Amino acid sequence: MSSIVLIPGRNAYRLAEKLSLTTNTPVINVQRKLFPDGEHYIRIPGTEKIKGSTVIVIETMYPRQNDAFIEILMLLDAVRRLSPRKIVLIVPYLAYSRQDKVFLEGEPITGKIVLETILKYTDHMLVYDIHSLKLIEGKSNVKNLLFFDLMVSKVLEKTRNPVILAPDKGALHRAKFVAEKLGLEYDYLVKHRDRITGEVTMEPKTLDIKDRDVVIVDDIISTGGTIAKATRRVLESGARGVYVAVTHALLINNAIGKLKKAGVEKLYTIDSLGIRHEDSFIEYVDYYGRLWETVLEIVGR
Amino acid sequence: MSSIVLIPGRNAYRLAEKLSLTTNTPVINVQRKLFPDGEHYIRIPGTEKIKGSTVIVIETMYPRQNDAFIEILMLLDAVRRLSPRKIVLIVPYLAYSRQDKVFLEGEPITGKIVLETILKYTDHMLVYDIHSLKLIEGKSNVKNLLFFDLMVSKVLEKTRNPVILAPDKGALHRAKFVAEKLGLEYDYLVKHRDRITGEVTMEPKTLDIKDRDVVIVDDIISTGGTIAKATRRVLESGARGVYVAVTHALLINNAIGKLKKAGVEKLYTIDSLGIRHEDSFIEYVDYYGRLWETVLEIVGR
Numbered sequence: 001m002s003s004i005v006l007i008p009g010r011n012a013y014r015l016a017e018k019l020s021l022t023t024n025t026p027v028i029n030v031q032r033k034l035f036p037d038g039e040h041y042i043r044i045p046g047t048e049k050i051k052g053s054t055v056i057v058i059e060t061m062y063p064r065q066n067d068a069f070i071e072i073l074m075l076l077d078a079v080r081r082l083s084p085r086k087i088v089l090i091v092p093y094l095a096y097s098r099q100d101k102v103f104l105e106g107e108p109i110t111g112k113i114v115l116e117t118i119l120k121y122t123d124h125m126l127v128y129d130i131h132s133l134k135l136i137e138g139k140s141n142v143k144n145l146l147f148f149d150l151m152v153s154k155v156l157e158k159t160r161n162p163v164i165l166a167p168d169k170g171a172l173h174r175a176k177f178v179a180e181k182l183g184l185e186y187d188y189l190v191k192h193r194d195r196i197t198g199e200v201t202m203e204p205k206t207l208d209i210k211d212r213d214v215v216i217v218d219d220i221i222s223t224g225g226t227i228a229k230a231t232r233r234v235l236e237s238g239a240r241g242v243y244v245a246v247t248h249a250l251l252i253n254n255a256i257g258k259l260k261k262a263g264v265e266k267l268y269t270i271d272s273l274g275i276r277h278e279d280s281f282i283e284y285v286d287y288y289g290r291l292w293e294t295v296l297e298i299v300g301r
Numbered sequence: 302m303s304s305i306v307l308i309p310g311r312n313a314y315r316l317a318e319k320l321s322l323t324t325n326t327p328v329i330n331v332q333r334k335l336f337p338d339g340e341h342y343i344r345i346p347g348t349e350k351i352k353g354s355t356v357i358v359i360e361t362m363y364p365r366q367n368d369a370f371i372e373i374l375m376l377l378d379a380v381r382r383l384s385p386r387k388i389v390l391i392v393p394y395l396a397y398s399r400q401d402k403v404f405l406e407g408e409p410i411t412g413k414i415v416l417e418t419i420l421k422y423t424d425h426m427l428v429y430d431i432h433s434l435k436l437i438e439g440k441s442n443v444k445n446l447l448f449f450d451l452m453v454s455k456v457l458e459k460t461r462n463p464v465i466l467a468p469d470k471g472a473l474h475r476a477k478f479v480a481e482k483l484g485l486e487y488d489y490l491v492k493h494r495d496r497i498t499g500e501v502t503m504e505p506k507t508l509d510i511k512d513r514d515v516v517i518v519d520d521i522i523s524t525g526g527t528i529a530k531a532t533r534r535v536l537e538s539g540a541r542g543v544y545v546a547v548t549h550a551l552l553i554n555n556a557i558g559k560l561k562k563a564g565v566e567k568l569y570t571i572d573s574l575g576i577r578h579e580d581s582f583i584e585y586v587d588y589y590g591r592l593w594e595t596v597l598e599i600v601g602r
Contacts, residue, residue: 031407036553037523038366039397044407065339066367070411073418077409096340106332106345108378110371117374117418222338252337 002085004299005049009059009071011274015092016058018271022288025056030075040067042074050082054299057087057122061095061114062250062273068095069114076121088298089122090291092272093248098220100132111135115142124298126291128272129219129247133173145294147287148178148217151245151268154285155215156182158266159241162213165189165204167230174217178245189230202233210238220248221267224255228262241265248272249282256281303386305600306350310360310372312575316393317359319572323589326357331376341368343375351383355600358388358423362396362415363551363574369396370415377422389599390423391592393573394549399521401433412436416443425599427592429573430520430548434474446595448588449479449518452546452569455586456516457483459567460542463514466490466505468531475518479546490531503534511539521549522568525556529563542566549573550583557582 006027008016020027028050031043044050057075061068072091079087099110115135119125125142136142155162166175166188179186187204194201214234221227221244231242242264249269256279259267267282276284307328309317321328329351332344345351358376362369373392380388400411416436420426426443437443456463467476467489480487488505495502515535522528522545532543543565550570557580560568568583577585 035523037551038364039400040367040411041400042409043405047407063339066341066371070367070370070414073414074409074411077411077414078407081403081409082407099340099342102382104344106348106379106383108343108375108382110341110375110378113371113374113378113422117421121414222336250338 002053003049004054004056007044007055007057007075007079009057009068009075011060011062011064011068012058012092014274014276015060015271019056019058019288019291023292040071040074042071042078044075044078044082047082050079050084052083052085054086054088055079055084056090056295058090058092060092060272060274062093062248063275065095069118072118073121076118080121086124086299087122088124088126088295089118090126090295091118092128094127094130097131097135100135115139126294126298128270129174131219143294143298145291146174146177147247147270147285147290148174148245149181150287150290151270151285152178152182152184152215152217154268154283155243155245155266158243159213162215162243163187163204163207163209165209165214165216165230165234167216167218167226171218174219178215178217189233201236202230203237204234209234211240213241213243214239215243215245217245219246220250221246221255221259222250223252224258227264228258231259231262231264235263243268245269249277251277251282303354304350305355305357308345308356308358308376308380310358310369310376312361312364312369313359313393315575315577316361316572320357320359320589320592324593341372341375343372343379345376345379345383348383351380351385353384353386355387355389356380356385357391357596359391359393361393361573361575363394363549364576366396370419373419374422377419381422387425387600388423389425389427389596390419391427391596392419393429395428395431398432398436401436416440427595427599429571430475432520433471444595444599446592447475447478448548448571448586448591449475449546450482451588451591452571452586453479453483453485453516453518455569455584456544456546456567459544460514463516463544464488464505464508464510466510466515466517466531466535468517468519468527472519475520479516479518490534502537503531504538505535510535512541514542514544515540516544516546518546520547521551522547522556522560523551524553525559528565529559532560532563532565536564544569546570550578552578552583 096110096114164175164179164186166172175186187207189202245268397411397415465476465480465487467473476487488508490503546569
């Protein structure tokens with residue numbers, strides 16, 4: 001096999017370092033500067049190491065989504081000009097993927113713009129737990145990776161037979177994935193609106209969760225509103241303890257406080273962003289071995 | 302002819318308003334918000350006005366180049382989904398167009414990335430005085446507009462027969478354009494390095510500028526270094542007065558002070574950016590009539 005090198009974008013230094021340590025793959029650190037007018041500049045040094053090699057470009061799109069977008073294109077374009085054997089782009093968090101359809105007439109589908117523009121510049125793309133599977137439908141060179149089994153395995157150190165719950169039907173594939181991997185039961189929450197009082201309740205579609213522990217799984221926590229609400233409803237339905245596993249823990253504003261207050265026991269996540277929250281409430285689960293297996297599968301092709 | 306509407310991006314409200322007033326064209330104001338995590342959102346209201354119409358999207362890429370880049374794509378994508386007759390995109394200032402080739406091995410050509418990505422989403426594109434003509438070579442749906450004759454006409458109110466000078470050979474097409482329009486002489490500055498002292502001088506290639514007024518024309522002033530240096534050299538060569546005409550007056554840091562100190566009499570520019578400098582040293586020249594003529598030519602096709 002030809003040699004492999006890792007090239008991190010500016011949000012992904014830590015991710016690339018971890019991956020490099022796990023896999024003994026060399027990292028090429030990009031030269032970068034900001035012009036006085038605000039334009040970004042990058043240059044890939046050690047260009048002789050790129051020619052004929054497999055290049056893994058890794059950049060995550062939070063924070064500074066729009067900067068990350070153009071930097072990904074710049075990195076890919078620069079690498080391509082150096083004649084690599086193959087480019088594999090890892091975008092742990094793909095920004096704008098919640099804008100995956102026209103909700104109101106007059107809107108763009110920004111998730112599609114971002115994804116399709118990036119795909120013009122790479123051979124393969126790996127993304128972690130994209131919000132909308134529809135965005136990558138039919139795109140054979142994009143692979144969506146889920147790490148929920150790794151996160152939920154940690155929950156199993158605390159409680160033996162939890163129910164895996166998706167907060168809505170659209171997230172059901174996440175619950176199904178982990179439940180099948182680990183032999184657990186799963187379900188999703190359905191909203192009921194009382195026709196007379198207007199009161200909204202959320203209940204598991206089929207399972208009885210009374211006196212059971214629950215793991216709510218989802219792709220993203222931004223300000224924490226959705227998961228806090230789901231947690232409260234699940235506890236009102238008689239659940240014993242609530243754990244949360246999410247791929248992308250943005251945790252904006254006081255999301256951590258909100259989740260604690262709602263009654264979440266602990267939050268499990270992975271290192272998918274350019275920021276990391278240091279709080280004993282949050283456990284970051286190692287996933288680099290799994291990621292690398294997938295990279296090698298792709299590289300081998 | 303079908304109806305025409307103007308849609309400004311967030312850097313181009315003032316430009317769109319001026320164009321609208323000059324031409325009696327209605328403006329559709331985009332709904333926009335910023336999500337708590339930093340993602341941008343836009344929506345085009347009054348969607349019934351778009352169907353079958355010619356839509357002029359106008360957005361300039363300074364300041365916040367990277368935000369403007371994705372917003373242009375969002376606007377164009379949203380418009381396209383509403384079935385317009387034709388989309389004409391006006392990008393007065395195209396960011397990254399100075400990154401027009403690989404200067405050092407390992408660099409991307411960001412100007413090409415930006416331009417080619419945008420072109421996938423529009424039918425026609427107008428840009429003012431692109432830094433590098435090479436970027437748009439062979440692209441029949443991109444038109445580069447120069448307004449130097451309008452700016453230099455203002456200089457002619459002050460001095461009768463100035464020499465038009467490009468600061469280097471790459472900018473010569475600008476000097477030639479205005480000189481031929483207005484019947485003036487033109488030339489460009491050549492660097493000479495003294496082989497013994499190492500001292501660098503800049504002199505006009507062929508013309509004698511002693512005791513003559515000079516108009517230096519260029520596409521952009523960022524921090525003002527290039528133009529300040531050219532001005533000093535031209536004055537050292539015996540020129541009488543130095544005027545400057547540039548399309549894109551970014552004027553970062555203390556550029557205005559630098560130009561004044563170097564001896565520039567006055568700076569002529571146009572409204573091509575999302576910012577405007579209020580200073581009696583700078584005159585903004587009206588160009589909206591000329592712009593609209595070009596738009597109508599394209600729309601008529």
